[in-house]
């Protein structure tokens with residue numbers, strides 16, 4: 001089988017690339033290993049698909065910021081929004097997070113499905129690409145032994161996160177066979193496993209908090225909703241911190257400030273004032289109306305304070321310990337819930353070998369989306385990055401074709 005462009009992976013990046021190449025003179029094969037295209041998209045944003053954000057900063061992509069900055073200069077964020085408008089999607093903003101107006105992820109997939117319905121685009125589902133060789137274009141093999149010859153490859157197989165959605169990381173081996181470097185892979189945007197005797201009783205509690213992750217002298221902090229579970233903690237702020245947890249955590253711990261709205265330096269004054277207002281309340285009731293009861297009991301236990309003790313009788317040392325627990329409740333981290341539960345992969349194809357203006361890693365070989373060593377924070381940034389990659393690669397192919405096409409002669 002022969003085509004001008006082979007797109008590997010019908011996820012966010014691959015579908016955007018295919019849609020961009022519709023109705024062109026190029027023949028396009030879109031290969032997807034799963035029985036259906038865009039399966040992961042349906043699970044995104046809790047079924048709503050948070051596909052972009054009105055606040056788009058390269059720094060939201062951590063170490064990849066310089067790469068993303070160059071890429072988003074080449075393909076600015078409004079290009080992606082215009083792309084979706086053009087294919088029929090109306091969006092709504094929820095505090096800057098962009099969702100389809102229908103609030104249904106299926107709408108995003110549907111408009112993409114319609115957009116790739118074009119005579120020049122041939123979709124192959126249940127087709128896993130298991131090998132690629134370069135030389136006078138590219139030759140790809142499928143799991144069933146078929147050979148596909150192509151001039152350009154858009155490599156968009158996703159990462160290693162959420163293997164049940166087609167992305168188990170197998171495809172990095174294809175890069176290594178092409179002598180392209182892949183950095184260490186770790187789960188990101190994932191729940192944290194912690195060790196603390198109070199966890200079973202805190203399970204299911206949600207609270208606003210500032211959560212700080214401490215590891216090897218470094219501290220990263222996030223504020224937002226924290227959710228306790230029997231295994232540890234979850235919530236957007238925990239997800240954001242998860243990329244900093246090493247593979248084998250040692251001396252990694254969280255500190256939780258349960259009153260993020262009060263500056264840490266003022267918590268002690270706040271506590272003393274509260275005690276002076278309610279001196280006769282037992283310690284277990286001192287924070288009623290402020291904190292959930294199970295959190296109060298966990299704090300008191302860690303502070304070594306009896307729950308029955310009259311608040312007004314708390315010694316200065318006990319008040320200091322209570323302040324410490326309110327601002328820096330300590331939870332040792334023993335790991336993450338792993339790739340099975342992660343939304344994104346940290347690590348991937350080293351950005352040093354990829355041109356951010358074209359996304360070529362080799363002449364005619366484009367790497368797109370999560371397979372790259374780039375992970376963004378929560379808020380639509382990972383999908384936006386993947387869509388931008390697909391659009392950029394497709395546009396570069398069209399530019400090359402309009403200016404005489406690619407030459408695969410290595411000596412040229």
Ligand SMILES: Cc1cc2nc3c(=O)[nH]c(=O)nc-3n(C[C@H](O)[C@H](O)[C@H](O)COP(=O)(O)OP(=O)(O)OC[C@H]3O[C@@H](n4cnc5c(N)ncnc54)[C@H](O)[C@@H]3O)c2cc1C
Pocket residue numbers: 008009010011012013014031032033034037038039040041043044045046049050051052127128129130156157158159161162165166167171342343344368369370371379380381382383384386
């Ligand atoms: C539960 C969940 C919720 C998420 N929610 C959000 C959100 O709301 N907003 C956001 O920005 N990000 C979200 N993400 C992250 C986002 O979905 C991904 O970063 C993004 O989909 C990556 O796009 P991609 O095109 O690179 O890869 P993917 O979308 O993962 O697509 C890759 C495709 O390639 C296929 N494939 C893999 N290998 C091969 C092969 N060898 N041959 C053929 N096909 C292959 C896979 O089956 C898959 O369909 C979420 C992720 C998960 C798991």
